Amino acid sequence: MEIRSMYHKKLREIQDEVLVMGGLVSEAILRSIEALKNRDLDLAEQIVTGDQKINDLRFGIEEKCIQLIVTQQPIANELRIIIAVLNIITEVERIGDYAEGIAKITIMIGDEPPVKPLIDIPLMAEQAVDMLRRSLDAFINKDADAARKICIEDDIVDHLYDQIYLELLDLMMENPQIVSRATRLIWVAHDLERSADRVTNICERVIFVITGKMEEI
């Protein structure tokens, strides 16, 4: 007979749903970049409408957390886990919003000619998604070391963003007619850079669960 079996069962369900949510958002980010690269407006529309599913999942997990607090009265580490979940799903949902934003930019761009080949933006997306997946694994596995390492990798994404920004700035100065298109690409890069920042927030929550202290990394 496992003591607190109901609490552990419901917590496992919540954690599984957090992973599902993370999976949906990861896919949304990658597909949004694919849509941008290929000027695939149908795919972009799918990502925009698919964001509702991510939002619904977030509110569903939030409701389950509230019920768990009300019915099982978690304290200490148990409570930190639930609080962390409430924060993590907010961060993941915002990353989902970024994917939606990138898809909307694709729709706005339409069939305008590309400013430049997309090389660094897809790299940023892959890095941010990889960090997101591993941060959620670190949460499930309660791995503070993994969480700290992921935070350090945010510098990679920041560096790529700076590169893209400077490159697009140069292009805009050379050719003012591309300012509108280039600005949209800067927005895309900005959304990906913010995605990685949100992943570091997730990692800080992982460390909080394990140590009981919030560390700004």
Place this chain on the structure above:
Amino acid sequence: MDDITLQTPERIKLETEAVNLYYGSFQALRNVTLGIRECAITAIIGPSGCGKSTLLRLFNRMNDLIPSVRVEGKVLLSGTSIYDKDRDVVELRKKVGMVFQKPNPFPMNVYDNIAIGPRHHGIKHEAELAGIVEQCLREVTLWEEVKDKLKQSALDLSAGQQQLLCIARALAVEPEVILMDESCSALDPESTLKIEELMRDLVCKYTIVIVTHNMEQAARVSDMAAFMMMEQDKAGVLVEYAPTSQIFSNPKDKRTEDYISGRFG
């Protein structure tokens, strides 16, 4: 009032319809209508004196032991009236077992505490009785602790073990319903948690109704919660009956909200 009483009859194990209960001229319960779900844990909560235990004791007619008691309205077990004149009360109490606040093992050994019920109901074969004793003690997770002490006095067990023994004793006569009247309130936290886990294990086979003053326990362990309170004339009324998650996160009645948030009680 929640529409739980409107569910199809086969999912409701115990019911009251407009029940009034009097001790002489004093009305202890007023117009209580309630449908207890089969194979669920229902918690009855409310301030002291509001009629929780009186309501619980309706279901196995323990109130009959009080000479001046009078019951109006219907009380049904699986759709048939508990209070019919020709109802066999002994048979009723076999189907609707009870565990009390203070552990009350009989002053006999562990084995006989469990075997006495089945023996009384006609099982004479010792091998069969031994099987029942072991099965019931296993069901309450007490077997490993007492298997070498079956012939020792039950009164030598700890309070938590005695209460588990009392639950096993109730299970030995194959009840359909188990009533638990504050049966953890005299126990330490570890024993309380064990009994709460046992309730969750047992609910797949039995309908369980608990009375508890411990709201956290009610929230942890029950599927449905019934909040009662006393009106000005001290009659107990049912204020709200709904899924536990709703009662404790979004009660519909302000009196329920006030009680669970500690504003009175």
